[in-house]
Amino acid sequence: MQIQKAPNDNWWRGGVIYQIYPRSFADSNGDGIGDLPGITAHLDYVASLGVDGIWLSPFFKSPMKDFGYDISDYCDVDPMFGTLADFKALVDRAHALGLKVMIDQVLSHSADQHPWFVESRASKDNPKADWYIWADAKDDGNPPNNWLSIFGGSAWQWDTRRCQYYMHNFLTSQPDLNFHNPEVQAALLDTVKFWLDLGVDGYRLDTVNFYVHDAQLRDNPPRGRPTSEDPAVNAVNPYGWQWHKHDKSQPENLDFLRKLRSLVDQYPNTTMVGEIGDDDGLARLAEYTRGGDKLHMAYCFDLLGAEHSAGFLHRFLSRFQSISEGGWPCWALSNHDVPRFATRWGGAQPDAALLKLAAAMQLSLRGSPCIYQGDELGLPEVAIAYEDLQDPYGITMWPEFKGRDGCRTPMPWVQGAPDLGFAPAGKAHAKPWLPVAETHRQLAVDAQAAAPASLLQYYRHLLHWRKTQPxxxxxxxxxxxxxxxxxxxxxxxxxxxxxxxxxxxxxxxxxxxxxxxxxxxxxxxxxxxxxxxxxxxxxxxxxxxxxxxxx
Missing domain, CATH: 2.60.40.1180 (Golgi alpha-mannosidase II)
Structure with a gap:
């Protein structure tokens, strides 16, 4: 039986998405952590920009080892962010303001505290024994292959309960789910349906090309140590010293994406954008978005680096044009995983003209732009002291790599407030989870809203003007x-x-x-x-x- 598709107004096709990192957007109760009511209270500001929708980074129940990207319950809100009622109120308010709501969904892995993994690791013969990726050690006790974790070291962690290794592409506390098991796919699709039934308008899919691994667990071929001829290889993190041929981006991944698309298409006016991290992210982006049966759109990391010369932009876009075959990109210059583009592209003292030019370029490319919270203010990357670091990746890679905390500091709302207006005025409140940045004080929302020539006012004008240009x-x-x-x-x-x-x-x-x-x-x-x-x-x-x- 063919499933009937719901009508879709394709709002996302050329629409502008605004990414909100909930921990750092606005703290409504003064506990030092941003939350869902804080976001709801500031949605009028987001709508005033002229964007079409918001993307919320994870707010699900989680032990927070990776700040929400390690989920212990896919169908509930972590109490630090609020309640399901708070989420429903956020969706209702956003819709009243004409904003679509997209939520982050982390399907490739869960937290090790998720009940599924607790059961899976208990024995080799329980009902969920095969829900995660388990493998025996080699005869010498080493892991089953040479796969590496993005967060450092082997992608395999020994478990003394089963006396086997389990796979983790990220932290050891983020075991990878086994997509070769149909029950796993069905369970994950049920979690996707849960939020669609609550009224979300779409998904941002974390690590969307990581879902399926090579069932034979074959070694990845070597790429080699960093050289001047291959600057893309990171000298600090050996993850890039392999070609990731077998641990991700498998052909079977496309089959799951088709199932996912079939589900999402049953809900009106919905969409999906996937995050792609791959040896050739641009090619994968084209593959995952063409044909109208997988992702609606996707982004890779090519515009999230330091390079921004005219020649680079021309080569990059020219290649995408030649291979896209109708695929639809999402163009971001910053997000919660990379240093802010004001610093990456503009250095310690970014020229305001460069930031305006970059915004104009991003908003005129063919595709769907995604603006990370604070880009419209020109926020620079924040230098975080080691003792203030929260990001486990940054702590592991210190000091050569400072981690992701520098782009995740609290949003500056009020120039004159000690905490830049992150928490409610007039109430005692806890220290913010990351330091507020003094370098952001002069760029606060209230200061820029009062200055006609500010970057914020430029973004607002440009976003509204863009809507008049078909x-x-x-x-x-x-x-x-x-x-x-x-x-x-x-x-x-x-x-x-x-x-x-x-x-x-x-x-x-x-x-x-x-x-x-x-x-x-x-x-x-x-x-x-x-x-x-x-x-x-x-x-x-x-x-x-x-x-x-x-x-």
């Missing part, structure tokens, strides 16, 4: 010839062509327009500045750009 929402994308300083392309729908030109350098630039790019109108109402339009060329100030309507 070509930037739904149009096809044609890259213009590569240039040493300038990244340029045309977005086009029937009856409208918009030229997008960005000088990704701190030097003056001259850009000759192709012969088929005849400008009818310089769209100065976009708010993007730093460009002088001539008859057949554009002169650009450092970090300058323009939008123009073509004939």
């Amino acid at each position: 070509a930037l929402l739904q149009g096809e994308m044609q890259l213009l010839p590569v240039h040493a300083q300038v990244f340029a392309f045309v977005r086009a729908t029937e009856g409208a062509r918009v030229l997008c030109v960005f000088n990704f350098s701190d030097q003056l630039a001259h850009y000759d327009l192709p012969s088929d790019c005849k400008v009818a109108q310089h769209l100065t109402d976009s708010g993007l500045t730093g460009a002088t339009l001539l008859a057949d060329c554009v002169d650009l100030a450092p970090w300058g750009g323009l939008f123009a309507r073509l004939t």
